[in-house]
Amino acid sequence: xxxxxxxxxDHSWFHRNRKTITPWLFLLPAILFFTVYVIYxxxxxxxxxxxxxxxLGEAEYVGIAxxxxxxxxxxxxxxxxNNLKWLLLYLLAIPAGLFIAxxxxxxxxxxxxxxxxxxxxxxxxxxxxxxxxxxxxDPNFGLLNGILGSVGLGPINVLGDPALATxxxxxxxxxxxxxxxxxxYLTGLNAVDPEQIEAARLxxxxxxxxxxxxxxxxxxxxxxxxxxxxxxxxLRSFDLISIMTNGGPFGSTxxxxxxxxxxxxxxxxxxxxxxxxxxxVLFFIMLFFIAYFLWSMYQDEKGR
Amino acid sequence: MFPTPLERTSRTWQIGYQSLLxxxxxxxxxxxxxxAMFSIKPSGDFTGGDYWSWxxxxxxxxNYGRVFTDSPMPRYILNSFMITIPTxxxxxxxxxMAGFALGIYRFRFNLLVFFLFIAxxxxxxxxxxxxxxxxxxxxGLYNTKLGLVxxxxxxxxxxxxxxxxxxxRALPYELIEAARVxxxxxxxxxxxxxxxxMKPAIAALSVLIFTFIWNDYFWAVVLTQGPxxxxxxxGITSFNAQFGVAYHMLSxxxxxxxxxPVLMFFLMQRHFIAGLTLGAVK
Numbered sequence: 001x002x003x004x005x006x007x008x009x010d011h012s013w014f015h016r017n018r019k020t021i022t023p024w025l026f027l028l029p030a031i032l033f034f035t036v037y038v039i040y041x042x043x044x045x046x047x048x049x050x051x052x053x054x055x056l057g058e059a060e061y062v063g064i065a066x067x068x069x070x071x072x073x074x075x076x077x078x079x080x081x082n083n084l085k086w087l088l089l090y091l092l093a094i095p096a097g098l099f100i101a102x103x104x105x106x107x108x109x110x111x112x113x114x115x116x117x118x119x120x121x122x123x124x125x126x127x128x129x130x131x132x133x134x135x136x137x138d139p140n141f142g143l144l145n146g147i148l149g150s151v152g153l154g155p156i157n158v159l160g161d162p163a164l165a166t167x168x169x170x171x172x173x174x175x176x177x178x179x180x181x182x183x184x185y186l187t188g189l190n191a192v193d194p195e196q197i198e199a200a201r202l203x204x205x206x207x208x209x210x211x212x213x214x215x216x217x218x219x220x221x222x223x224x225x226x227x228x229x230x231x232x233x234x235l236r237s238f239d240l241i242s243i244m245t246n247g248g249p250f251g252s253t254x255x256x257x258x259x260x261x262x263x264x265x266x267x268x269x270x271x272x273x274x275x276x277x278x279x280x281v282l283f284f285i286m287l288f289f290i291a292y293f294l295w296s297m298y299q300d301e302k303g304r
Numbered sequence: 305m306f307p308t309p310l311e312r313t314s315r316t317w318q319i320g321y322q323s324l325l326x327x328x329x330x331x332x333x334x335x336x337x338x339x340a341m342f343s344i345k346p347s348g349d350f351t352g353g354d355y356w357s358w359x360x361x362x363x364x365x366x367n368y369g370r371v372f373t374d375s376p377m378p379r380y381i382l383n384s385f386m387i388t389i390p391t392x393x394x395x396x397x398x399x400x401m402a403g404f405a406l407g408i409y410r411f412r413f414n415l416l417v418f419f420l421f422i423a424x425x426x427x428x429x430x431x432x433x434x435x436x437x438x439x440x441x442x443x444g445l446y447n448t449k450l451g452l453v454x455x456x457x458x459x460x461x462x463x464x465x466x467x468x469x470x471x472x473r474a475l476p477y478e479l480i481e482a483a484r485v486x487x488x489x490x491x492x493x494x495x496x497x498x499x500x501x502m503k504p505a506i507a508a509l510s511v512l513i514f515t516f517i518w519n520d521y522f523w524a525v526v527l528t529q530g531p532x533x534x535x536x537x538x539g540i541t542s543f544n545a546q547f548g549v550a551y552h553m554l555s556x557x558x559x560x561x562x563x564x565p566v567l568m569f570f571l572m573q574r575h576f577i578a579g580l581t582l583g584a585v586k
Contacts, residue, residue, distance in 0.1 A: 018490055019409065020411060022409065022490040023406070023414075026405035027401070027402050027405045027406070030399065030402035033398060033457060033461055034421065034424060034458055034461055036458065037432070037439075038424040038427070038462065039424065041435035041436050044435040045431045045435055046431075048435075102306075103328070105305070105306070105307065106321070107310070108325075114325055114329055116570065116573060117332070117333060118329065120333065120336075120566070120569075121333075121336070123515060123562075123566050124336075124562045124565070125561065125565070126519065126521065127537045127540060128561060131540070131554070132339050135335075136334075136335040136338065141551075143356075180580070183580060183581070184580070184581055187581045189306065192305075194305060197306055211306070214306075228426075236428060238521075238522050239522065242521070242525075257428060257429070261430065261522075261526075264433065272434050275430075275433075275434065278430070279428065279434075283430075283431040286426065286427060290423050293422075293426070294419050297422070298419075301415065
């Protein structure tokens with residue numbers, strides 16, 4: 001066989017299979033990056049959680065010892081409970097966002113500026129939000145105590161009180177999160193079918209009944225995304241805690257993501273295996289939600 | 305429209321609403337306004353323990369000037385740009401291709417690959433932390449901007465692919481079939497037909513990824529240290545340590561650190577919001 005016919009054959013083989021090969025060629029770089037930096041590290045972390053490792057020497061296989069220790073670790077329990085508080089209270093961002101969206105869904109002059117200003121907190125980094133709220137709560141000069149003082153209350157030291165600190169941080173987190181949900185609902189409200197509203201108005205529906213029976217069902221896609229991003233946001237909380245309290249006072253504001261970081265890269269020696277075990281627990285909590293999200297999306301895909 | 309348009313409500317409510325708006329916005333942004341006010345006060349105002357009175361004089365220029373002249377802040381800001389911009393380009397490029405593959409072609413494992421990208425995008429950072437840190441150290445990229453960029457590109461590709469794929473799915477498929485009938489090669493279909501139609505999606509994603517990466521703190525702390533490679537989110541903590549209780553400087557520094565994504569948002573608002581709603585809420 002001459003070279004030219006081989007090349008022609010080669011070309012035609014590619015040509016015949018181009019619709020099978022092309023997508024994989026286009027996917028290759030993304031899959032490569034994603035495997036190296038996301039998929040494989042997940043497997044590595046799970047495997048590492050069965051080892052004891054200081055990050056330098058040999059890792060020593062310890063079976064499920066790391067997980068057994070977690071069960072008796074009070075700091076771990078505190079973190080887990082705090083994660084639950086974050087999850088539950090963070091969901092308040094959804095109704096709060098809807099409320100503000102309804103408030104702003106008018107067509108008066110300058111309303112676009114108002115919408116942007118309400119959305120503003122979401123664009124600022126959590127680090128800056130954390131600093132802003134740390135000063136807002138400051139017991140000496142914070143605006144909060146200024147306001148409380150003017151109505152004869154306080155002063156309170158929100159971030160210095162183990163009973164209040166976590167709630168103080170969650171409130172700071174709710175600020176940008178509410179803004180995010182608001183924008184989702186504002187976009188959703190734009191798409192609500194005006195004819196249905198008019199029809200319902202003629203039937204005498206208004207206020208709460210209208211909202212509950214006509215508007216909210218049509219906002220379902222927005223609510224779904226708001227739910228997804230809020231759950232993820234709650235479980236990802238790290239920046240605010242690190243900036244505002246660094247886990248304190250007395251470790252009362254730790255959550256799993258923060259505690260993991262603290263253990264793995266602790267000043268008193270790296271405990272990678274133990275850290276990995278905490279990360280695995282957090283991963284499985286998240287996986288529960290991820291599975292639900294994917295299932296919902298799958299139902300959607302099938303429906304098309 | 306819901307709630308009832310203002311034109312159709314009573315005169316009192318119309319006036320009430322119009323005057324409520326500015327009050328509500330001020331209340332909403334109060335913690336931030338306080339910081340903005342701090343940042344233009346002269347240092348003398350604070351030494352007297354006088355935090356809340358009106359600035360005795362406008363000291364904005366000297367405070368903000370000092371942020372740039374007396375601290376490594378310009379270095380941090382530059383680092384942030386040098387991390388953020390390559391990440392945006394990388395993640396958008398990879399996801400345009402991946403989104404094209406998943407959106408246009410029907411093949412086995414299509415949905416599986418797609419869902420893997422989505423799932424990966426939602427995992428907690430901590431499950432990746434130790435292996436990614438090790439990998440970066442082994443590659444000699446610890447405390448380099450490139451180390452951060454490579455990871456960010458990989459991680460953001462998950463979210464971007466979700467977005468791009470859904471966007472491409474909504475394009476008219478007949479266009480691609482017509483091109484194939486004309487005998488146009490597959491890569492040319494991508495380059496000459498699909499890519500030009502993706503411009504709005506590319507704009508939306510770029511703005512959004514810019515904000516996400518600029519605001520990243522966790523990976524900056526895990527993969528870098530010191531002014532050589534640290535972005536401004538991580539740098540601000542050392543900036544704060546440097547200025548201690550000089551609240552006018554701390555405030556000015558925070559505002560400088562927060563500004564680029566804010567400007568981006570106000571300039572590209574429409575694209576930004578299109579990106580945030582994941583293209584799913586039309």
